[in-house]
Amino acid sequence: MSDAITTRVTPGARGAAPLLTYRDEQFTDAVAQATQPMWEQLHGLISDVDWLLKAPLIHRIQRLKKEKRALILAHNYQLPEIAYGVADRVGDSLQLAQYAAALNKDDAPVVVMCGVHFMAETVKVLAPERTVLIPDAAAGCSLAESITGADVRLLKQHYPGAPVVSYVNTSAEVKAESDYCCTSSNAARVVEAAAREFGSPRVIFLPDRYLAANVARQTSVEIIAWHGACMVHERFTPEQIRALRAQFPGVRVLAHPECPPEVCAEADFVGSTSGMIRDVQTSGAAKVVMVTECAMADNVAAENPEVDFVRPCVLCPHMQRITLAKIAAALETLSPQVEVDEKVVHAARRAVERMLAVSAAPASARS
């Protein structure tokens, strides 16, 4: 693998373009009419005053999407005004990758990723001919930042013959050094497929030490883990879960597998963000707590008004960098664009496509 692996975000015209503010827009009759369907979904989650400020931006983004033939993908953690107001597809990391992989040549030439940088890179890796925009280039991830391509090369030297499975929450450079990619919804399946294919009793699994420990409980494959952690999920503790159960008897506890294993052991269900959404829809529980980034509870509550959500709140500062104003500015200026070196695209795509082939998960996110 070449040392000259680079990924970058180009400022494009963004440097010169003033960031749009809510004040640039007026709540006209036309805006009210065009945004009425979104208001019906968001009513209750957004105050009337907030709506007067946000609806004009939603209207403007809808107009810009048509003009630029752009598609907006959003992660489940995005704010309701983004998920319901402007996104064409909303999902977990696997679903977002599946959407990108399913784009055909006549689909939108511009894709806006409302999520974090590695998600935008994954779109670029799967659809390199598209202009991929991320509304805030500083939207990173503590997991992706915990490991570099050079670290992976050292691990491979140390454990020869062991395949490398990297979590999707990594840079394209790290994926390019990996044999397989995986997400929270298919990690154990991918680890077993990798071990089988390479005839190896052990797998290097990176970078999340907690996801690694949670996967190790589901497989007999030996897991060699890295020391990364999600700055949101590592903050939850088993004591908090027990306290929530004591305060809210009968509450159903759903946890993301980036939480420490002791937290997952206290949960009724452990799964990806979309797995949690499906559990809310199917379990019949009247009261639910989602042990994950808390913006998601607002989105899920909008579609499940009969469920009572207990909301301990830990926000991901990276995910919350994405705002309507920044999405409008990105579409206006077609920047910042995510670029990935051609050699990296090729090698990283192999790892992501291997995951997509292994995963049988249906693409069932909202559209």
Ligand code: 13P
């Ligand atoms: P999901 O793939 O479950 O959506 O998780 C992505 C993520 O960043 C969770 O913190």
Ligand code: SF4
């Ligand atoms: Fe990364 Fe954690 Fe934020 Fe997800 S919640 S993007 S894993 S820092």
